[in-house]
Amino acid sequence: MLTKVFAPAKVNLTLHVTGQRKDGYHLLDSLVVFADVGDRVSVMETEEMRLDVTGPMASGVPTDQSNLVWRAAALFDRPVAITLSKYLPAAAGIGGGSSDAAATLLAMSDLTGQTRLPEGSVELGADVRVCLMRRASRMQGIGEVVEPVPNLPPLFAVLANPRVEVPTPAVFKALTAKENPPMALKLPKWQGTRILIDWVASQRNDLEAPAIAAAPIIADVIASLAALPGARLARMSGSGATCFALFDTREAADAAAATLAQAQPEWWVTPATFS
Ligand code: C5P
Numbered sequence: 527m528l529t530k531v532f533a534p535a536k537v538n539l540t541l542h543v544t545g546q547r548k549d550g551y552h553l554l555d556s557l558v559v560f561a562d563v564g565d566r567v568s569v570m571e572t573e574e575m576r577l578d579v580t581g582p583m584a585s586g587v588p589t590d591q592s593n594l595v596w597r598a599a600a601l602f603d604r605p606v607a608i609t610l611s612k613y614l615p616a617a618a619g620i621g622g623g624s625s626d627a628a629a630t631l632l633a634m635s636d637l638t639g640q641t642r643l644p645e646g647s648v649e650l651g652a653d654v655r656v657c658l659m660r661r662a663s664r665m666q667g668i669g670e671v672v673e674p675v676p677n678l679p680p681l682f683a684v685l686a687n688p689r690v691e692v693p694t695p696a697v698f699k700a701l702t703a704k705e706n707p708p709m710a711l712k713l714p715k716w717q718g719t720r721i722l723i724d725w726v727a728s729q730r731n732d733l734e735a736p737a738i739a740a741a742p743i744i745a746d747v748i749a750s751l752a753a754l755p756g757a758r759l760a761r762m763s764g765s766g767a768t769c770f771a772l773f774d775t776r777e778a779a780d781a782a783a784a785t786l787a788q789a790q791p792e793w794w795v796t797p798a799t800f801s
Contacts, residue, residue, distance in 0.1 A: 527571060529636045533629035534564035535614050535685065536621030536657055537763045537770055537800055540729035546704045551652075551668040555708040557729070559662045559681065559800040565622065566611040567595060567629040569637055575605045583612035583794075594623045594650050598630035601644040606637070615794050617691035619737075619764030624653035631658065653764075662801060664713065679719045681800040682779040686751055686786060687768040688743045688793050697765040700736035720758075723772045727759045737766035744769065750790065754782035770798075 538556045545553040565581070577596050579587045587610070591597065595610050608630065614622045627650045631643055648655045652669035662678040665671065709729060716722040738744045744767050751760035751771035756778035760771040773779040776799060783797035 527637060528568055529570075529633040530566060530568040531629040531633040531636075532564055533567055533625040533657075534660060535561040535798070536625055536653060537561055537683075537685070538619070538731060539681075539726050539761075539800075540709060541731040541733055541764065542708050542729070543701060543704060543706055543732040544708045547668065552698055552701075552704065553668060554665060556665045557662070557675065557709065557713070557726075558656050558665050559678065560660055561620075561683070561685065561798040561800055563613065563685070563796050563798050565614050565626050565629070567626055567633055568609045569599060569606040569630065569633045571637065572605055572607040575600065575608075577608045577610065579610045579612060581611035581613055583615055587612055587616060594627040595630045598627040598647070598650055599634055601631075601646055602634045602638055602640065604634070604638055606634070615687045615689065615691075615768065617693060618687050618768045619692065619694075619762065619766045620685070620768045621653045621657055621764065624651040625657045627651060628654050628657035628660070664709075675713060677715070678801065679716055679722045681719060681722065682773045682776045683770045683798045683800055684751060684754065684757075684773070684779055684783045684786060684795065685763075685768055685770050685798050686747050686790070686793050686795045688741075688747050688790075690741050690743055690767050692737055692741050692744075692766045694765040696740055697733050697737045700739055701733065702736075703732070706730070706732050720774060723758045723774075726761075726772065731762050733765050734762045737762060741767050743767070747793070750786060754786060756782060768794075
């Protein structure tokens with residue numbers, strides 16, 4: 527039996543760092559959405575565990591136990607042949623590893639009929655829990671508190687990554703102000719895409735400044751996105767380096783993505799719809 531699961535890109539529309547625990551992990555308050563672009567994971571029963579990585583972003587992705595996908599599958603104690611088709615850049619702030627791990631857990635659960643996730647599943651990465659949810663959510667704590675945010679208006683976006691990998695721990699380490707205000711206790715009920723974009727613009731990604739300090743090209747990505755026709759907001763996702771711009775319509779996002787891809791042929795650029 528073969529089970530295939532889509533692993534959508536995770537985007538932090540907001541990322542407020544509100545404190546730091548004694549163990550070093552940071553407390554977050556983040557509105558997370560998922561894109562219609564992502565990786566694909568398939569698992570098939572076999573005699574011995576193996577992982578093949580294919581797709582346009584496969585280069586450099588490990589095919590051994592160090593890959594989160596392998597570790598997620600191994601939790602089930604059932605040897606499988608995994609195929610990971612990489613479309614998302616790695617170490618890019620859009621949850622590639624966590625989303626792949628979550629998709630693997632879902633695929634293994636389907637394959638084995640084991641509905642309860644094995645112990646250690648959500649410890650694979652701080653974003654695994656929200657990636658298992660696969661829908662707009664508010665994420666708090668260090669990522670373990672995840673509440674769905676229903677009825678989020680659709681968002682139309684361009685995602686852009688300058689093909690520079692930014693290691694998350696280094697960005698958190700470089701953050702000087704660790705205690706910043708959270709989002710409002712109760713999130714608004716946004717009536718439509720424009721209102722949601724205006725609200726997102728009033729929020730922050732507190733990791734933007736330390737990420738730019740580590741990889742100054744991120745400032746260029748944000749500026750290029752903000753300058754696209756129809757762009758209403760440009761911001762970094764996660765700890766970078768992927769950034770997004772928001773548009774009023776999918777048509778505007780498609781046109782802007784084509785413009786940016788032509789201007790920056792070395793960058794990873796794609797239009798996307800977030801929900
Ligand atoms: O758990 P994950 O591998 O996604 O996190 C990578 C690193 O990012 C952690 O080792 C930690 O240094 C940092 N991090 C943090 N606070 C969080 C999430 C991640 O400091 N809430």
